[in-house]
Amino acid sequence: MALNQNIVVIVGGVGGAKLALGLQMILPPEQLTVIVNTGDDFWHYGLRICPDIDTVLYTLSGRVDPVNGWGLAEDSRTVLQALTAYGEDTWFGLGDKDLATHLLRTQMLRDGHSLTEVIAHLAKVQAIQSAILPMTDEEVPTIVETAEYGELAFQEYFVKYRWQPTVTKLRYQNMEQASLNPTIISALHNADMILFGPSNPWLSIEPILSVPGLRDAILARDVPRVAVTPIVGGQAIKGPAAKLMAELGYDEVSAQSVAEHYGAIINGFVYDTSDAAFHIAGLHTARMDTIMKNNTDKARLAQQMLAWIKEWN
Amino acid sequence: MALNQNIVVIVGGVGGAKLALGLQMILPPEQLTVIVNTGDDFWHYGLRICPDIDTVLYTLSGRVDPVNGWGLAEDSRTVLQALTAYGEDTWFGLGDKDLATHLLRTQMLRDGHSLTEVIAHLAKVQAIQSAILPMTDEEVPTIVETAEYGELAFQEYFVKYRWQPTVTKLRYQNMEQASLNPTIISALHNADMILFGPSNPWLSIEPILSVPGLRDAILARDVPRVAVTPIVGGQAIKGPAAKLMAELGYDEVSAQSVAEHYGAIINGFVYDTSDAAFHIAGLHTARMDTIMKNNTDKARLAQQMLAWIKEWN
Secondary structure (H helix, E strand, O other): OOOOOOEEEEEOOHHHHHHHHHHHHHOOHHHEEEEEOOOOOEEEOOEEEOHHHHHHHHHHOOOEOOOOOOOEOOOOOHHHHHHHHOOOOOOOOOOHHHHHHHHHHHHHHHOOOOHHHHHHHHHHOOOOOOEEEEOOOOOOOEEEEEOOOEEEEHHHHHHHOOOOOOEEEEEEOOHHHOOOOHHHHHHHHHOOEEEEOOOOHHHHHHHHHHOOOHHHHHHOOOOOEEEEOOEEOOEEOOOOHHHHHHHOOOOOOOHHHHHHHHHHHOOEEEEEOOOOOOOOOOOEEEEEOOOOOOHHHHHHHHHHHHHHHHHHO | OOOOOOEEEEEOOHHHHHHHHHHHHHOOHHHEEEEEOOOOOEEEOOEEEOHHHHHHHHHHOOOEOOOOOOOEOOOOOHHHHHHHHOOOOOOOOOOHHHHHHHHHHHHHHHOOOOHHHHHHHHHHOOOOOOEEEEOOOOOOOEEEEEOOOEEEEHHHHHHHOOOOOOEEEEEEOOHHHOOOOHHHHHHHHHOOEEEEOOOOHHHHHHHHHHOOOHHHHHHOOOOOEEEEOOEEOOEEOOOOHHHHHHHOOOOOOOHHHHHHHHHHHOOEEEEEOOOOOOOOOOOEEEEEOOOOOOHHHHHHHHHHHHHHHHHHO
């Protein structure tokens, strides 16, 4: 087993967090760095909320709600119910304990700390030893253009409208002003392997790759760069990946289409045993059981991936 | 009884809110306007918190915690405990249901509403029919200069240090830029009577009277302008009023000293039956049981005041 190496895993929310947890279970903590999408971050009731980052924090700290895969286990919703009693349309789930995360983050940001510093602190107070890095410190909200409602802020599209509107275009607002954090440059530079979680390639991974300089920093590394499919049997394991592919004009909603979409950024691709084998020139591929229902699944997939990568690397 | 008239009552937190509730109990709701101190408002964990206004809102809606006299009855502190678990020094009490008030207020302020509009909404959703007006829409934080710690933000002085530091000076930051709200001008113009609650004259009433134009707008009204003492038997009913008077150099900590401090802004003064009678030239005075332990006390004091004022008016 190739355990003595630095691994960077690039993720969005629930699915990517599961793979990150699998890796954390089998790696020394100082060897794992998780780069997380912040395109879905937003301001809500005066608080800065980072849904993907919090899912990663809660998952890696073992505090995540096991049913939803996001939010905190055994959390209550007293505050949200009180907002509802005030006549508010409380479409975004805010747990009481979860709110402490948002309050502390907002306080630290208002005090002038960078998002990277804030997330490092939030990881520390949750006893997480892996490095969790927001893709950038700037606010770069993903804007979803829809046929039905025009432009929607990401969480409106994703949560308020439950990703039912038809997506016509995605854009990453303010991205040209986003800066690549030195900690990310350093993590990629020192990585012996760069992985992409089974996250949504367009909604979660693409914003990360759009941070100026980040795609090139990955391409510059002659190391295994391996993505895990979010599409199994033509369907998304969770969320709008399959629906979105169809809306964005893909003829075939499949793992192969995802691999082709990733293109040169990856040199390895893992897809599910339930899908038929395919080959793409120059791409290492492997079929594995990619469905992670429990922690054993997560550690097993992480182990299998590292073992397979060691084979061809 | 002179009930058919518009009454403005000027208050800080707990004590003033009690008198406002007494008035609300005996008046048609459209006749009562409460002008509230905002000098103790502050930003905390990214939220705008207005302690005095919330005490008034919670008291007039019947939701206030009956033990503390502030905060909500039967509230929980799940969020605050989660912040403590994150290593935070949670010196300011934030209830879970109470947080909904701060979240909604912050959202509305961030959306561009004035504090006056926000408080009107917060009053409406709590089914309060009296008009509750912040003294100004601008942020005018009261700064407390102390012998021990230098300058303290008000809530640090009042809550974090439990008003124990020695006060050397008070100032109302940014006050010269504060504007007098048209709703306040109108309320004072239409008032048949202007009352001052048994609030702290220096920490609660003085900030209100310092809003440019507000003192003059009161002095311009030839109507009963009556204050209730916060000092009984040389002691404060609640909080630092007596301690503060000594620190500010008053030789005598007494109801009479308070009346003298108010000066020309009042033409009537109510103090407690337990204190010896005194006379000040040109000032109507009355001794009443000013201690409000329950709602019956509050309504009785309000009734007695209005009856007495009618006598000499």
